[in-house]
Amino acid sequence: MVTIPKQDLYEILGVGRKAPLDEIKRAFRSKARLLHPDNKESGDEQAFKDLAAAYEVLSDERKRSLYDRYGHDGLSGGQTGFEGFDLSGFSDLADIFNHFFGTGMGSRRSRSAAERGADLKLELTLEFTEAIFGTDKKVTVMHLERCTTCDGSGAAAGSKPVTCSTCGGQGQVQQTTATFLGHFTQVLTCPNCRGEGKRIETPCQACRGQTQLRKSREIELTVPPGIDSGVRLRIPGAGDEGRRGGPAGDVYVILKVKEHKFFQREGRTIHLKQPISFSLAALGGDIMVPSLEGETILKVPAGTQSGATITLKGLGTPYLDNPIRRGDQVVHLVVETPERLSAEEKNLFRKLAELRGEKLKVDPHEGGGQSGAGTRRKSSRSEKMSSSIIDKITDVFKPRDDSSSD
Numbered sequence: 001m002v003t004i005p006k007q008d009l010y011e012i013l014g015v016g017r018k019a020p021l022d023e024i025k026r027a028f029r030s031k032a033r034l035l036h037p038d039n040k041e042s043g044d045e046q047a048f049k050d051l052a053a054a055y056e057v058l059s060d061e062r063k064r065s066l067y068d069r070y071g072h073d074g075l076s077g078g079q080t081g082f083e084g085f086d087l088s089g090f091s092d093l094a095d096i097f098n099h100f101f102g103t104g105m106g107s108r109r110s111r112s113a114a115e116r117g118a119d120l121k122l123e124l125t126l127e128f129t130e131a132i133f134g135t136d137k138k139v140t141v142m143h144l145e146r147c148t149t150c151d152g153s154g155a156a157a158g159s160k161p162v163t164c165s166t167c168g169g170q171g172q173v174q175q176t177t178a179t180f181l182g183h184f185t186q187v188l189t190c191p192n193c194r195g196e197g198k199r200i201e202t203p204c205q206a207c208r209g210q211t212q213l214r215k216s217r218e219i220e221l222t223v224p225p226g227i228d229s230g231v232r233l234r235i236p237g238a239g240d241e242g243r244r245g246g247p248a249g250d251v252y253v254i255l256k257v258k259e260h261k262f263f264q265r266e267g268r269t270i271h272l273k274q275p276i277s278f279s280l281a282a283l284g285g286d287i288m289v290p291s292l293e294g295e296t297i298l299k300v301p302a303g304t305q306s307g308a309t310i311t312l313k314g315l316g317t318p319y320l321d322n323p324i325r326r327g328d329q330v331v332h333l334v335v336e337t338p339e340r341l342s343a344e345e346k347n348l349f350r351k352l353a354e355l356r357g358e359k360l361k362v363d364p365h366e367g368g369g370q371s372g373a374g375t376r377r378k379s380s381r382s383e384k385m386s387s388s389i390i391d392k393i394t395d396v397f398k399p400r401d402d403s404s405s406d
């Protein structure tokens, strides 16, 4: 059932309310040719259906007068007894078009028309670094190929396809339909041979007369550097083989990229979370951090706060269009507060706190003042002593081997 568009039906056709039938017909014909989906420039399936529906009403004297008197309500059934109209008997728009115009734009597949093979889709999962640097992969495609047993004829050995008796080998049949506009002849694909013009009496056992078989094929695929999840790579001609000399379809490989243990990717930037020790954060120094190119030295400045970032230029993901150019690696430093201190370590921290004038407890008589910060550097007592304590602390909390690798 075609629904009647909400819009004014005269407006859809671009004619006045008093327009005679032949003007309505002319308007419909010129608009239909523009809007038919086969028209690559201006085709519009929905607009074409709306146009057909408007025409169906306005070209029918009874329906038109109902519409003129009652508007859309007049067409919606009920009291007026109008049952609507039905275009659902037509298999597609080409049929609707043929219904109005006989034959023409609604092009039918002719008997020997080449048919392109179908495109196929498959998914491929890549390792994190494969996506970044590119890789060569082998993918397995299950596609339709010509059956080698019957050499694509579909007929069993010793037999041949015979001419279809329904269409006499034409692949098409004509059908005349009586419509409100008169008799129209439609050209339909022959239902007996499905447009082939030939019928296979004794089908090939291997392909059951289908002329093609699904086979597995391994294909080399080059994944360029800088690819990310969701990217589609096309392998031209690797899809189903065409029929009757038509070209093969393509294969689309949809890429998925695995997560990495340390790295997180954001476009061309690689993020790394790097824990650093308390002493390193305070004193600064060098550590080894992982990068896409292997371990690299990271210079941590003195007084680094937890959450600070350091950018390693050019150690990110290559640009897809220019793999020489690369994004950056951003190292996010997380200062780790030492846990499970030994007695000696505790002592050193207490001394350090004392040295910095930090109070580790609130004195109720002083009122909850700032601990430490406000009273920092209240004395300059013995610079020598302070440096020796810091050296000791540094020694105890020196970044251990395990904090520099992974």
Ligand SMILES: [Zn+2]
Pocket (backbone or CB within 6 Å): 147, 148, 149, 150, 151, 152, 153, 154, 155, 204, 205, 206, 207, 208, 209, 210, 211, 212
């Ligand atoms: Zn076969």
Ligand SMILES: [Zn+2]
Pocket (backbone or CB within 6 Å): 164, 165, 166, 167, 168, 169, 170, 171, 172, 190, 191, 192, 193, 194, 195, 196, 197, 198
């Ligand atoms: Zn036929």
